[in-house]
Amino acid sequence: MSPHVMLSYQWDDQALVKKVYDRLKEDGLPVWMDIEGGVSGNINDAMAAGVEEAAVICPFMTPAYQASRSCKKELNYADMRGVNIVPVMLAKNWEASEWLGLITAGLLWMDFRNAEKSDDHFEKCVKSLEDEIMFSVGNLLTVEAPSHGVDGRPAERPSLRKKPGRGFRHALTGLYLWESGEQKFHPVSDVRNSVELHESPGDNGYWEEIKGNNCKHYRNVITNGYLGFDPDGNYVYTKANPYGAEEWLLMVDESDQSPERAVVIKNRYSQRFLAVQNGKLAGLTSYTEDCKWFLE
Structure with a gap:
C-alpha cells in the first residue's frame, strides 16, 4: 500500500x-x-x-x-x-x-x-x-488528479505539487525574501551574498529548510547560500556554510486572525526578528507587525 x-x-x-x-x-x-x-x-x-x-x-x-x-x-x-x-x-x-x-x-x-x-x-x-x-x-505521496468539486466550488482544482522550498512573503508589503546574488566580502566570513526584497519569488525566492539542533537553516535552492543575519551591520545575507548567525526559529504568529500561514522568523544568534522597515530588511529586538511573514 x-x-x-x-x-x-x-x-x-x-x-x-x-x-x-x-x-x-x-x-x-x-x-x-x-x-x-x-x-x-x-x-x-x-x-x-x-x-x-x-x-x-x-x-x-x-x-x-x-x-x-x-x-x-x-x-x-x-x-x-x-x-x-x-x-x-x-x-x-x-x-x-x-x-x-x-x-x-x-x-x-x-x-x-x-x-x-x-x-x-x-x-x-x-x-x-x-x-x-x-x-x-x-x-x-501518490497524488491523484483532483475530483470534481461540489457546493459551488470549481469543477476542477489545480493539482497539488511539491514546491522546491519555502517562500516567505512579507505580510505588509507583499514582497518576497530573495537572494540577489550580489557578493560582498566580510573579514571573518569571507564572501557573503546580498538578500533583498522582490515583487515575486522567482527561483531565487525559495529556501530549503534544513533541521539543525533546535533550530532551522534556510538554504537558497538556486545559490545554495545559507540565510544569515549580521546584528552589527543590521543586514541579511547568505553564505556558503552555516554557523551560529545562520540559525533560525520559525514560529506561528499567534496574533494573526487570517487564514494565511502567518509566521515570525527569529534569528537564534542575535535574538532579533526578521522584519521589513522602510522598504528594507532589518532585525528587530521585539515583535511588531513589520515582523509578520506569510509562507508560500
Whole structure:
C-alpha cells in the first residue's frame, strides 16, 4: 500500500476532521481516517497499521486530545517510528504541554482555530494544510488528479505539487525574501551574498529548510547560500556554510486572525526578528507587525 496522510483526532472534533478528510480526498491526497475504512478487526492493530503506512500524521490538537490515552499512544508510536508530524491547532488560548508539547516542540502547527468562521476561511485553512503536507512529504505521496468539486466550488482544482522550498512573503508589503546574488566580502566570513526584497519569488525566492539542533537553516535552492543575519551591520545575507548567525526559529504568529500561514522568523544568534522597515530588511529586538511573514 502506498503511503498516506493520517488524521489523528479526539472524537469531540470528528465532524470537523471528517470535513477536512473530504477536502483532502477531493484534492487527490491519499488520506487515512479511522471512520473511513481505516479501522477493521482489532482496533490496536488497525491504528498501528495506520501509523506504519503513514508518510505524515496530522494531530488535531486540543486539551481533550492531550488528555486522551489513545491519542497519546497513537502519536507516540508515530514519533517513535520517525513519521513526519504536521500538527493542527484547534484550541484558542491554549498550548500543548506534557507529552504532546514534547513531541510537537519546534514544529510549525497549522492554525485551524478559526477554520469554521466561514467557508472561505475553511478553504484557505485546508490549502495551508495541503501546502505543508506537500512541503514535508510531497515526494512520498501518490497524488491523484483532483475530483470534481461540489457546493459551488470549481469543477476542477489545480493539482497539488511539491514546491522546491519555502517562500516567505512579507505580510505588509507583499514582497518576497530573495537572494540577489550580489557578493560582498566580510573579514571573518569571507564572501557573503546580498538578500533583498522582490515583487515575486522567482527561483531565487525559495529556501530549503534544513533541521539543525533546535533550530532551522534556510538554504537558497538556486545559490545554495545559507540565510544569515549580521546584528552589527543590521543586514541579511547568505553564505556558503552555516554557523551560529545562520540559525533560525520559525514560529506561528499567534496574533494573526487570517487564514494565511502567518509566521515570525527569529534569528537564534542575535535574538532579533526578521522584519521589513522602510522598504528594507532589518532585525528587530521585539515583535511588531513589520515582523509578520506569510509562507508560500
